[in-house]
Amino acid sequence: MQIFTKTNNLIKYLESISEKQIGFVPTMGALHNGHLSLIQKCVKENDISIVSIFVNPTQFLEGEDFEKYPKKIEADKKICSLAGVDILFLPTADEIYFEDETNILAPKIKGYILEGYKRPGHFNGVLQVVLKLLNITKADNAYFGKKDAQQLYLIKKMVKELFLRTNIIECDIVREESGLALSSRNAYLEQSEKKDALLLSASLKKATQIVSKGEKDASKIKEEMLKTLKTIKVEYIEITDREFNKIATIQPGNTRILVAAYVGLTRLIDNIEV
Numbered sequence: 001m002q003i004f005t006k007t008n009n010l011i012k013y014l015e016s017i018s019e020k021q022i023g024f025v026p027t028m029g030a031l032h033n034g035h036l037s038l039i040q041k042c043v044k045e046n047d048i049s050i051v052s053i054f055v056n057p058t059q060f061l062e063g064e065d066f067e068k069y070p071k072k073i074e075a076d077k078k079i080c081s082l083a084g085v086d087i088l089f090l091p092t093a094d095e096i097y098f099e100d101e102t103n104i105l106a107p108k109i110k111g112y113i114l115e116g117y118k119r120p121g122h123f124n125g126v127l128q129v130v131l132k133l134l135n136i137t138k139a140d141n142a143y144f145g146k147k148d149a150q151q152l153y154l155i156k157k158m159v160k161e162l163f164l165r166t167n168i169i170e171c172d173i174v175r176e177e178s179g180l181a182l183s184s185r186n187a188y189l190e191q192s193e194k195k196d197a198l199l200l201s202a203s204l205k206k207a208t209q210i211v212s213k214g215e216k217d218a219s220k221i222k223e224e225m226l227k228t229l230k231t232i233k234v235e236y237i238e239i240t241d242r243e244f245n246k247i248a249t250i251q252p253g254n255t256r257i258l259v260a261a262y263v264g265l266t267r268l269i270d271n272i273e274v
């Protein structure tokens with residue numbers, strides 16, 4: 001596995017191997033089995049696989065966890081190397097960002113609902129860095145997890161609307177046996193908080209069961225989910241179609257149920273498609 005820290009060196013290297021099909025997994029590190037599943041798929045489906053680890057400052061709001069975001073660089077290198085990754089890209093912020101630079105803005109509506117409402121401007125930073133990384137890597141295929149469903153939706157929208165050449169590959173959420181969706185931020189959870197963290201996936205499971213029994217009324221489903229989540233601080237429960245439009249009635253095969261909540265000081269998100 002080759003490690004690049006300089007953007008221009010990576011670009012030059014990739015120009016020298018231009019005939020190969022390139023797969024790319026962008027990450028912020030602290031890799032877990034969810035990342036590993038993306039990486040393994042990427043390695044399997046491409047000639048050259050690239051993983052980036054970059055804790056992107058522009059997607060964190062003032063007061064969020066940028067400074068304390070978990071870092072496990074040695075363990076991450078090992079995971080990538082064992083998985084057969086060809087290139088690990090570890091840039092510093094100076095290698096990615098410029099003074100007074102050109103900015104891309106998230107869509108005014110879909111970028112400012114749900115996660116974008118609670119974290120205004122977050123998706124500007126996500127799209128800015130993903131656009132740069134796709135340009136740097138010239139990825140044919142890029143792999144993203146469905147846990148960040150709105151992020152994935154907005155990246156696909158950007159790729160389509162900016163006529164980028166990368167295929168965005170959607171990958172399923174990886175869960176612990178308990179149901180907890182894997183996330184680097186789970187590392188913040190105290191042992192005593194783990195039980196409460198399970199309530200997010202439990203509420204989604206309950207929603208699926210209710211839907212499979214024939215309930216279609218979104219407000220009734222939300223009410224039931226709220227009962228499961230009553231001991232934690234819920235930020236939102238939302239039911240939308242796959243394009244993130246709110247819906248009052250479940251549309252089988254075209255619905256997302258999304259939840260965000262605080263367990264202690266840790267903000268967790270989860271979702272399912274029904």
Ligand code: PAF
Binds near residue numbers: 026027054056130148
């Ligand atoms: O999902 C993430 O880890 C980040 O938002 C991403 C896509 C790597 C951009 O910084």
